[in-house]
Amino acid sequence: MPQFPILIFEGDQAHTIETEQTYAGWLSRYAFVQAAGGIMRNENGEVLLIFRRGRWDLPKGKVEAGESIEAAALREVEEETGMKAEIIGQQRYYGYHVYGTYGTPMLKETVWFEMRPLPGQSPHPQAEEQISQAVWVPEAEVTEKFKTSYASLQQLWSEVINK
Secondary structure (H helix, E strand, C coil): CCCCEEEEEEEEEEEEECHHHHHHHHHHHCCEEEEEEEECCCCCEEEEEECCEEEEEEEEEECCCCCCCHHHHHHHHHHCCCCCCEEEEEEEEEEEEEEEEEEEEEEEEEEEEEEECCCCCCCCCCHHEEEEEEEEHHHHHHHHCCCCCCCHHHHHHHHHCCC
């Protein structure tokens, strides 16, 4: 169960959810999707971003049956960027947004982990997931790139840089 209050994004609109009862009401209207991803920085302080379907993003994806959140985050980062990583620290960030796929409305909870790459690698985008770029971006430029991305990602990045 999340720590309240949380924000659930519907497009660019954020809804503040303050109680378990209110959250349960949201869950009753949507199929729940659990996802995990990584906020990865290299030794130069650059952040690994992907460019997918016309927007900058962070690597993430759905948790598979029987898989831990941490394992899913590491797997998804590797699949989408070609980069093996390790989770650093205990900090977790949570993001919530709704979307529709094939007519099914979904509520996605994404758990984000801070990561660093294992040595001797360079990023490669996963074309079959419509990722056209996987690149290191100076931290000072990430906020600007996210201005035209998803509102939930903008909020996440604000939380990360202000922690």
